[in-house]
Amino acid sequence: MTAETIEEGTGIDNRPAQEPYDLGLGKLADPLVGRAIELIWHEARLLDDKAYEAWQTLYTEDAKYVIPVDPDTDDFESSLNMVYDDARMRHMRITRLVQGYSMSAVAAARTTRTISRFTVEEQTAETVTLRSAQVLVGFKREKFQVLGADLTHRIRFNGDDARIELKLIRLVNADAAVNASGFLL
């Protein structure tokens, strides 16, 4: 919080390097990555359709679904999160969303979401980890709501079976006010 002194004459050389370099492009053409992206888009459609019971079958039994508050932490266990769901909590959450007792779920906004900007973070023989950007637009009672998030999905493949074993949703406003919504991200 103290004033930074800018010394004159200490120029920073930030000109781009001219040597050839390799960003490792081409990973999105990998068939496993293509299937992972397809699964993520399928998940997005189920969520927009509020087909929650179908949605939870996309997850492995030991999967975690996390919406952290702290933008910098990876230790979700020791931190307060907005959502930190294992299979048990996920199941209870779905029951709550569909059973009709929750007034916010009954009155939830209609949503439409776009996921893009995919990058492959890690790939093994059985898993693909993808990062992406999600822009969700919700509409409820004359008002629009926009929620931006950086997503991480880890997808586990087992033959033809592909399931999500981690979904991490880092909202751009995670550590500021996030309004109660009645729908899932």
Added chain:
Amino acid sequence: MTAPTSDRASDFASLAAEDRVAARLYTDPEIFDWEMEKIFYSTWVWVAHESEIPDAGSFKMSHIGLQPVIVNRDRKGNFNVLLNRCRHRGASVCEVPKGKANGFTCPYHSWSYSLEGNLRGIPYPDGYEGVAEKRDLPLQRLRVESYNGLIFATFKTDIEPLADFLGDAKLWIDRFMKQGAGFPVKVQGEHKFRFDGNWKIQLENTTDGYHFPIVHRSWMASVDAETADMLSFMTDEEAVTHALGNGHSVAIMVPEHVDLEDDDGTEELQERFRPIIDELSETMPPEQVRRIVRSMHGAGYNLNLFPNLSLSMSFFRVLRPISVNETEIQHMALGLDGGPESVNRERLRIHEHFQGPFGFGTSDDSEAWDRVQRGAVANPEMPILVNRGLGREVAADEGWKTSHVTDETGMRESYAMWKRMMNDDR
């Protein structure tokens, strides 16, 4: 500070009666402006818990009404509450929500201030020779007092000490902090959200036992039977609300957990905590394990401190008015400072289950409050009823007005204080 002018101001207090208030209290922007002046800028407002600013130089941003403040702990260990506004041309001097600093420097022309708010440096000071003295231009300091870790500030130098303002609520603050079970209570993290409604809708909700099984039916359906049973207070005659004076009230939902040190040994510990009980029992005596586990859900009540803080079972609820029809809420999860990691984690999971924008409870509360604001514009002169239980209200031995926890005794206490303050009748 200049009060907002309104030729209707003298009528505002008359909009609140003992058992009803005009719905206009939620919808009229002039009333809101008057409330900022007569309530938020005229009494003790909670700004921080001491665990949020643990070290010398620790600070956090907070608000009193609409005004941004910085709360910090200086090298002498004193708490300072400073208006977050440079004395030069008004820029905020801090936009980091919390952290540690030696002082605060305005980004515009680098005027720099100490933790106490003193103006330490002005760049190129020759232009101020004979014009301004640094000692005359500190950040505006507010009066600060704390009670049992709760830090409050006020613009008023002439009102009663904090301890007198809290009055009988002090006993309930002390009992609340016993959930530390021998450890100091600390803030572990916070949820923050806004709803499209007036701040008093949330103020009322804290002691509204009546809504619980209805609005929170989906949460009740999702918890274990023991927890659901613990909160089955609708027909429990010992579950009462006390009006404590000065707008404060306490709604007791779990009578056996009013004083967590008071344990006759008959209550069985909840089976859901078995793994923690087993783990703690390896290193702790059974009494200590029992004390910690019985405190897992916090104190058995919500203590509403007028106007902006509630000590709600196991968390702090802080309300911040944004405008007449928008309010920001913080739910601060509490843990045991230096306590067992597994206990603090379990408390975080309990908090996440109910609280926050995706919690099983908060999202339904928020929907209900939005609906109050939307409905209240229909004939704003039509009263909001806070008369439930008026016919069965009695005085407890301590003199507190008391009725069932599903009654509206707490709301009546808040509105009685609201009326007095809006009337300058303290």
